[in-house]
Amino acid sequence: MMRFDGQNPDEIALKLAHIAVEAGRILRGMETAFLEKRIKDDGTPTTAADLAAEQLILKRLEEAWPGVPVVAEETCSAGHVDHSFFLVDPLDGTGDFIRGTGEYSVNIALIQGQRPTAAVVAAPAMGSIWIAGATARTSPLPDGTADFDWREATVRPAPEKDLVALVSRRHGDSATEVCLSALSIGTRRMTSSALKFCLIASGEADVYVRCGPTMEWDTAAGDHILTRAGGSVVGPGGIPLTYGHEDRGYRNGPFAAIGDNALASRLDLPRVAS
Numbered sequence: 001m002m003r004f005d006g007q008n009p010d011e012i013a014l015k016l017a018h019i020a021v022e023a024g025r026i027l028r029g030m031e032t033a034f035l036e037k038r039i040k041d042d043g044t045p046t047t048a049a050d051l052a053a054e055q056l057i058l059k060r061l062e063e064a065w066p067g068v069p070v071v072a073e074e075t076c077s078a079g080h081v082d083h084s085f086f087l088v089d090p091l092d093g094t095g096d097f098i099r100g101t102g103e104y105s106v107n108i109a110l111i112q113g114q115r116p117t118a119a120v121v122a123a124p125a126m127g128s129i130w131i132a133g134a135t136a137r138t139s140p141l142p143d144g145t146a147d148f149d150w151r152e153a154t155v156r157p158a159p160e161k162d163l164v165a166l167v168s169r170r171h172g173d174s175a176t177e178v179c180l181s182a183l184s185i186g187t188r189r190m191t192s193s194a195l196k197f198c199l200i201a202s203g204e205a206d207v208y209v210r211c212g213p214t215m216e217w218d219t220a221a222g223d224h225i226l227t228r229a230g231g232s233v234v235g236p237g238g239i240p241l242t243y244g245h246e247d248r249g250y251r252n253g254p255f256a257a258i259g260d261n262a263l264a265s266r267l268d269l270p271r272v273a274s
């Protein structure tokens with residue numbers, strides 16, 4: 001198997017960015033197509049666009065890093081994972097893609113030893129991309145003429161009161177509300193997909209709590225970007241999330257994404273997802 005030893009995480013992240021941009025072009029091209037959706041066992045939708053983007057990503061990952069296992073939402077979510085593997089969500093926020101809000105993303109993360117080490121989240125319809133290797137960076141998406149224009153992504157210190165919380169547009173639950181009520185939230189912004197992690201990484205919001213079900217490919221890339229921007233993604237007890245849990249079907253437990261790590265002591269997450 002191709003090893004990553006000696007490969008710079010920032011260079012890996014940049015390669016992932018190129019793959020996500022290409023996948024994003026496929027998705028943009030399918031935005032207005034009539035797409036039949038299929039409801040999966042977990043109740044979430046999938047379309048031909050999810051599959052087309054995933055096939056492209058799997059091909060490009062295999063070309064760049066032959067033999068490295070990939071756990072991807074649509075086609076191989078039950079594979080066996082090694083020390084190093086990729087987590088791929090080709091279209092995070094499928095519901096929003098179908099409804100045309102533009103709030104969807106392509107998420108790819110390299111996991112090594114249960115934690116992400118390089119990642120990309122691209123938001124094709126919003127025209128933005130975030131990556132992280134050792135450092136977190138963001139850029140407008142290249143449009144054919146312009147190349148990437150990277151600048152560092154950095155979290156902001158949490159204000160004393162009136163925190164900005166990001167909440168899922170489509171998936172809320174009462175445990176999340178209880179946890180949010182213990183914080184001084186001034187503004188709630190509904191946002192879909194892994195964009196929530198990225199907006200905190202860019203200092204535009206403070207917290208995202210999720211006690212309802214999510215999968216590892218929904219969070220790994222955003223987790224790494226936010227962590228490298230100075231924030232963190234923690235489960236109960238303030239412990240960072242880990243990845244590669246084949247035994248629990250790659251499901252996450254409850255978590256909170258925070259820009260200012262001082263907020264961790266004010267969180268009281270339940271032990272299991274609601």
Ligand SMILES: Nc1ncnc2c1ncn2[C@@H]1O[C@H](COP(=O)(O)O)[C@@H](OP(=O)(O)O)[C@H]1O
Pocket residue numbers: 042043044045073089091092093094095168169170171191192193194213214215218
């Ligand atoms: N019942 C469920 N089981 C597992 N994951 C779920 C779920 N309901 C929602 N999700 C996850 O929540 C994601 C959407 O999050 P949000 O509401 O923040 O946009 C979905 O991503 P996909 O759109 O990639 O399937 C899906 O993985």
Ligand SMILES: [Mg+2]
Pocket residue numbers: 089091092093217218
């Ligand atoms: Mg998803």
